[in-house]
Amino acid sequence: MIASVRGEVLEIALDHVVIEAAGVGYRLNVTPATLAGLGRGEEARLYTAMIVREDSMTLFGFADTEARDLFGLLQTVTGVGPRLAMAVLAVLEPEALRKALAESNVAALTRVPGIGKRGAERMVVELRDKVNLVPVPAGPPGAQVPVTPVREQVAEALIGLGFPAKQAEQAVDTVLADQPAATTSVALRAALGLLGKNR
Secondary structure, three states: OOOEEEEEEEEEOOOEEEEEEOOEEEEEEOOHHHHHOOOOOOEEEEEEEEEEEOOEEEEEEEOOHHHHHHHHHHOOOOOOOHHHHHHHHHHOOHHHHHHHHHOOOHHHHOOOOOOOHHHHHHHHHHHOOOHHHOOOOOOOOOOOOOOOOHHHHHHHHHHHOOOOHHHHHHHHHHHHHHOOOOOHHHHHHHHHHHHHHHO
């Protein structure tokens, strides 16, 4: 089991990064918020979860152990696989996810593409008590600075989550007109909020 990867960031894509560690390039699927804190050519450490299937071995990367543990916890819910768990963490950062589950906020959970009302209710019931067992990392997280244009990164993340390209781009443009200095994760959350209202 690979628990973390540390090394030079070789490649940054829409939904993954490649980090070279000890001469091996590891491809890690990550959320837009994690991507925003990475820079090509810089050294980075990501905590990882490895999903092994009959036909594939996939690594998922996280900026901290809290996000990784929540990723694992989300998959204990019936019908939630790695892809949907990553979509949840792309829309709701760990603190927001904890709050939504604790307050039984079904509306917040249904903003995630692929989660309907019944799925959100199931998540609340199954995770409300368990989510507090996931430790919160000590100390404030470091400020994350986007390394690629925010508009492009957020639009492509939204398309990856299943929104039509035109709709995704319009939402990002609206958000950036209001908040020109928004980071990738802030812009993504705001755009998802807009798209959620328009559904």
